[in-house]
Amino acid sequence: MDTTFDALLLRMKELRDLGGLIGLASWDQETYLPPKAAEARAQQLTTLQGLQHERLVDPRLGEWLAWTQDRKDLTDDQLAMARVLIQERDRAVKVPRTLVHALAEAQSRGVHAWREARKANRFDLFRPALERLLTLRREQADAYGHAGERYDALLEGFEPGMRVARLGPVLSSLRDTLIGWVGRLQASPRQGPDVLAGRQFDPEGRKRLCQRLLEDMGFDLEAGRLDQSVHPFSSGLHPMDVRLTTGLEEPGLGCLFSTLHEGGHGLYEQGFHPVLHRTPLANAPSMGLHESQSRLWENLVGRGRPFWTHYFPVLREAFPDTLADVDLEGFLASVNRVTPSLIRVDADEVTYNLHIVLRYELELLLIRDELPVADLPEAWNERMRRFLGVVPPDDRQGVLQDIHWAWGEFGYFPTYALGNLYAASLYATARRALPQLERGLARGELRPLRDWLRTHVHAEGYRLPAEERVRVVTGEGLTDDDFLGYLRSKFGTLYDVKL
């Protein structure tokens, strides 16, 4: 038995190492790669991904994994490792090589067509590429297999275990509640101008503050880094090598929130228990649960009164001139403004999920082939009006705004909403478990929260699927109760409105 499991473990480590190297090559691509090396890097990444795929579908790995299935002498962790890798391998094996290549090509064309369409502000330039991507993704869903709902097979790639039958009702109920709330918040006389709008903050000072926030959160800067890139992202090359980026080109304070966001992801990646390192369990069980950590730090902590009670004076000290005429109340009102807007990435905590539900509903219809691609812009605009009361003046600010569909990614968007819901449930549980939590935050003590999350979420890795993990920690699975409760309390107070 030893030698077979040893062989399996060795392969697991090799696969993780390749994943880490793909992470390095991708991180470098966004940070330090010389501009003329773009094509060379794309080739290197293709080679590495090809090797990784080859090692994953290797029949010997299939045999070693099959062998684990009737062993009574394996530990729970060993069985869980095998289970996770079996799932991953099964999906990889099911997709024919011709389809893999067709998809890669369609994705590349998709991104190109999307850029052209955006430039010309003409959705019809993107339409053929999107149709092709949808056809191939349906084929892929059928290759994976499903019980009648193709979207489930795609969702599984981002949120294992989640199904339309479970997700749909939660998102519909959330949508209906939020549509009502947005209207009431808009009508509040507390809506004022954004006092931070247009202010310019020195990049060096912002960078120092971002570093400090990460340190205070307990992100280990000796086992990770913060660099700059156009779009912020985080990448776990290894739990001892977690790389975050933030963007400093925009002159505002957005980088602070994006650093808290990426820092949340980063703490997850650094927090896997060392016994799980270089195994398939040194992973979050889903994109949604990963996103819960970033949203928790960015929003539930990072847009909250306790947090800024401590950090607003720090911020004022860093930018005494720029913030001379701003006080804590004005600042909190500014970073918590609720405004229906056209662009998802700029949306506030209340309207954000409506942007997500819109995308979820549309991509479900597209994958089901119940909405012709030609009708997509109109369907988008109709929902924007219904959900948020605003209508994009053009497709660039509407259906063409996100890159996800150009990549052919369907099933990804809902994980953002899941992240928000899980974040609220976990934060509510943390507050009950740590009665001093927010008093501590108001003194700048972020570590107790990190430690609690590490123990209950991060360290556990992928031992359980996401919803089961949440249920173990909070006592409940997926629910919008905690999220709505959080919004009600926070925005009800800020806007003096009964929600």
Added chain:
Amino acid sequence: MDTTFDALLLRMKELRDLGGLIGLASWDQETYLPPKAAEARAQQLTTLQGLQHERLVDPRLGEWLAWTQDRKDLTDDQLAMARVLIQERDRAVKVPRTLVHALAEAQSRGVHAWREARKANRFDLFRPALERLLTLRREQADAYGHAGERYDALLEGFEPGMRVARLGPVLSSLRDTLIGWVGRLQASPRQGPDVLAGRQFDPEGRKRLCQRLLEDMGFDLEAGRLDQSVHPFSSGLHPMDVRLTTGLEEPGLGCLFSTLHEGGHGLYEQGFHPVLHRTPLANAPSMGLHESQSRLWENLVGRGRPFWTHYFPVLREAFPDTLADVDLEGFLASVNRVTPSLIRVDADEVTYNLHIVLRYELELLLIRDELPVADLPEAWNERMRRFLGVVPPDDRQGVLQDIHWAWGEFGYFPTYALGNLYAASLYATARRALPQLERGLARGELRPLRDWLRTHVHAEGYRLPAEERVRVVTGEGLTDDDFLGYLRSKFGTLYDVKL
């Protein structure tokens, strides 16, 4: 025929991509890797090198390569690609896996023991590890095969085609000439104090100057980078992605010379003709020829009067206070001081090769098993006295100074001397081919030299072995004539001595 060569070409590209990724992971290790990620990175590199080895020794690759041998329809470049890869693969196949592992372990122990020995200033702590490395390298040399001189088989790994029978007489003659010259230069009344000693130059200003030198040389900073690391190095991840480093921790001007040095390597890596990219021909044919490019820019250009005629005013402008009391003559005398010294990396152009010949003679004796390791420190000191007239007060400043033997690298040192000799021959040829060359250098025009080197050396890649390439360009193979002529003219004038 097409499909077999296509398969071969695909594998060649894959191998180059893996090489580039190993380059990236190694570069990152020395520049941006978080300190706690050292072990993770070592594991990732081991995995990647293991995969690269596996793809290289793959029997199918052997068949494709064998197939090329009786094809009349392949181009010269296709045949050369196959020839280079056959050589590389044959060597890889010949070494048993057990020996590969034993060597890796012995190297790791070697470096560890060497560090301990240096710390304690006790050679005996390093001796057992060095003995083990020598035993294994002899085994490896026998596995590679040789005609009675094991050292040849090791030299082949760094300087393909070079043999002790050809190299030895050149180095002995060079040694005898230089020993005499060093004495005469030492006796010159022109020997003065070093006017640059102890001066501190602002790091930002030095960094800007390093960048400017690279630009002026024609190093494409859009297809490469300059970063900082403890020890300067260069790494060609791809001809479009060449990464150089320099060290700014020391307060002096050493970084300028190391940037010219690494820039010389970098120009070589950027200069391979595009038709050779991602093939085994996008390579220098030897370490010695690669080193010729770094030494040419560092010394023949970068310590010369024409170069500083243009750049000394630039330097003074960058550091007006620090250099207020230094003139061009004092500066040139300082960067060209000839002083017998204990440490190779600090040696001047005249004494440097004596440090190399010393190492070459000793490692040849060690590999031949004609010098017991226990007697090595004494043999070192005896040669130091004979060659340079100085004796190390301890082993740290003597036999323990270099890391190469701790890595188990025997056959590497002579490539430094070959680099100096080839550099002088190429530079002499360039001066004849470009009569305006040094007048241009004195106006800061470095591009004509780069272009000439690119055409005659860089673009050709590994189409020919190193010495053949040099013969095609200069009309002569390996010789010390040009090098000695260069020293005679330069130092004879500077020191007013007849050499």
